[in-house]
Amino acid sequence: MQKLIISNTPHIKSKSSTKRIMIDVLIALVPATVMGVVYFGLYALLLVALSILSCIASEVIYLLIRGEKFKDILNKFDFTSAVTGLLLGLNLPANCPWYIPLLGGVFAVIVVKMLFGGTGKNFVNPAIAARVFLLISFAEAMTTWAVPSVGAIKTSTVATGATALGSVIKGERVISNLDLFLGTGVSSGALGETCKIALIVGYVYLLIRKVVDYKPLIYIGVTGLMTVVLQGSFSAFLPSVLSGGLMLGAIFMATDYVTTPNTTVGNIVYFVALGLLTALLRHLKGTEVVSYCILLMNFFVPLIDRFIVPKPFGYQKPKKEAKNG
Amino acid sequence: MKNNPKDLALDGLIRQNPTFKLVLGTCPTLALTTAAINGVGMGLAVTFVLMCSNMIISLLRNVIPSKVRIPAYILIIATFVTIVRMFLNKFAPSIATAMGPYLPLIVVNCIILGRAEAFASKNPVVDSILDGLFMGLGFMIALTLMGVFREVLGAGTVFGVKLWNFKIEFFTHASGALFTYALFIALFVYFYGLYSKKSKRKALLADKKEVKA
Numbered sequence: 265m266q267k268l269i270i271s272n273t274p275h276i277k278s279k280s281s282t283k284r285i286m287i288d289v290l291i292a293l294v295p296a297t298v299m300g301v302v303y304f305g306l307y308a309l310l311l312v313a314l315s316i317l318s319c320i321a322s323e324v325i326y327l328l329i330r331g332e333k334f335k336d337i338l339n340k341f342d343f344t345s346a347v348t349g350l351l352l353g354l355n356l357p358a359n360c361p362w363y364i365p366l367l368g369g370v371f372a373v374i375v376v377k378m379l380f381g382g383t384g385k386n387f388v389n390p391a392i393a394a395r396v397f398l399l400i401s402f403a404e405a406m407t408t409w410a411v412p413s414v415g416a417i418k419t420s421t422v423a424t425g426a427t428a429l430g431s432v433i434k435g436e437r438v439i440s441n442l443d444l445f446l447g448t449g450v451s452s453g454a455l456g457e458t459c460k461i462a463l464i465v466g467y468v469y470l471l472i473r474k475v476v477d478y479k480p481l482i483y484i485g486v487t488g489l490m491t492v493v494l495q496g497s498f499s500a501f502l503p504s505v506l507s508g509g510l511m512l513g514a515i516f517m518a519t520d521y522v523t524t525p526n527t528t529v530g531n532i533v534y535f536v537a538l539g540l541l542t543a544l545l546r547h548l549k550g551t552e553v554v555s556y557c558i559l560l561m562n563f564f565v566p567l568i569d570r571f572i573v574p575k576p577f578g579y580q581k582p583k584k585e586a587k588n589g
Numbered sequence: 590m591k592n593n594p595k596d597l598a599l600d601g602l603i604r605q606n607p608t609f610k611l612v613l614g615t616c617p618t619l620a621l622t623t624a625a626i627n628g629v630g631m632g633l634a635v636t637f638v639l640m641c642s643n644m645i646i647s648l649l650r651n652v653i654p655s656k657v658r659i660p661a662y663i664l665i666i667a668t669f670v671t672i673v674r675m676f677l678n679k680f681a682p683s684i685a686t687a688m689g690p691y692l693p694l695i696v697v698n699c700i701i702l703g704r705a706e707a708f709a710s711k712n713p714v715v716d717s718i719l720d721g722l723f724m725g726l727g728f729m730i731a732l733t734l735m736g737v738f739r740e741v742l743g744a745g746t747v748f749g750v751k752l753w754n755f756k757i758e759f760f761t762h763a764s765g766a767l768f769t770y771a772l773f774i775a776l777f778v779y780f781y782g783l784y785s786k787k788s789k790r791k792a793l794l795a796d797k798k799e800v801k802a
Binding site for chain 2: 363367375397400401402403
């Protein structure tokens with residue numbers, strides 16, 4: 265005879281969990297990481313590894329200090345800090361000093377995430393906040409971009425050059441769109457953002473796994489269109505979309521579940537505002553601003569959620585009272 | 590009301606520390622803690638003004654009509670701030686320039702006006718001077734600690750002496766100031782909690798012993 269099981273709701277459970285989603289994101293970032301290592305050499309791999317290690321170690325040490333048992337921490341470990349670390353690593357220039365990912369990881373996990381209550385409570389995206397922290401702290405090291413060297417994997421230091429975006433904004437066509445797309449030629453940038461095709465492969469994987477949806481495309485599209493408006497020519501669309509950290513930011517960092525609005529309408533407002541802001545600030549400042557824009561819009565998410573609330577199921581607007589006389 | 594000097598000292602330095610516990614005078618705290626020496630200078634200036642203004646206000650506490658007390662306090666405070674400013678301009682012009690507009694702004698510093706209103710206008714002269722001294726010292730210690738923290742991390746120096754080349758420039762910016770302030774308040778509240786728990790337990794034990802005896 266079967267036992268009667270009495271339990272609380274919900275009775276139907278999905279296999280989806282934080283851990284599963286985070287592992288999906290990690291898998292989606294593998295192509296970008298591999299291409300980063302191919303372009304920039306083994307030192308890039310070391311930077312990414314250091315960044316991930318620093319994030320995970322910060323989380324474990326913080327929890328140990330808080331008095332949790334090591335076994336519990338292992339059971340609860342859900343790879344969010346690994347994703348943070350990987351994203352942070354991909355956001356670094358390929359030739360920055362080794363202590364930058366270490367410090368960034370500590371800042372991202374301890375200050376932005378753990379002090380505010382751990383996974384799901386971070387007030388902004390940890391990787392973005394850490395990148396901005398590092399940009400402010402080590403302005404020179406964080407803006408000296410390496411030029412990718414395609415071919416044999418190089419372990420020596422790579423040559424440095426101006427970022428692709430700077431010249432694109434000035435209207436100079438130094439780099440062809442294909443070079444920007446593949447990350448070859450002289451299109452320099454952060455470790456994981458140069459090879460767009462790898463990022464797109466990751467995006468398609470996330471789309472299939474239903475981790476993210478079409479909304480990052482709104483961000484990318486609006487940025488491109490706004491740039492066209494600002495520069496007055498349609499040839500500005502592709503370079504602006506393909507250069508800088510726009511794709512990496514739009515697909516992997518702006519879509520962080522914790523720091524996006526709860527409703528569909530709210531999400532659309534959020535991504536459109538991000539796109540407008542990015543194009544406008546890029547135009548005014550002449551440098552890459554994606555990380556600042558995402559940070560800024562993350563602060564607005566509670567505000568968006570406050571004003572755009574979902575309609576309860578079956579809700580009907582109260583009829584206006586007929587005017588008397 | 591009788592004030593014990595030990596209580597006054599503990600209030601000013603720890604229990605009602607103007608920076609970390611009352612969160613007063615935040616503008617100079619955020620703006621001037623980029624270097625430890627600025628913190629010391631600002632702290633000393635405020636301590637001097639606070640002691641003198643507390644003394645005068647306490648002396649005049651029965652003379653000043655309560656309807657115009659705030660303008661009267663401001664007048665007294667401004668007098669001493671002007672003296673400090675002239676003194677610094679003459680003998681330490683580098684510190685005076687480093688403090689910039691925050692030196693004349695001591696006039697409207699919440700700590701000084703707050704102590705005038707809350708303490709000096711109700712208490713005898715000697716107590717008011719002591720209160721001014723310890724409140725000022727509490728402010729100075731807080732500013733110096735934050736200044737050392739931000740200078741070591743942000744510029745790699747302590748009181749202008751070079752330690753190393755490693756700099757995290759974040760801590761010299763305004764964002765670093767807010768971050769440091771929050772961090773110090775959090776640490777202060779944490780340690781204060783430990784301290785007050787201990788002293789409460791001691792008081793409880795003492796009470797029990799008395800009952801037994």
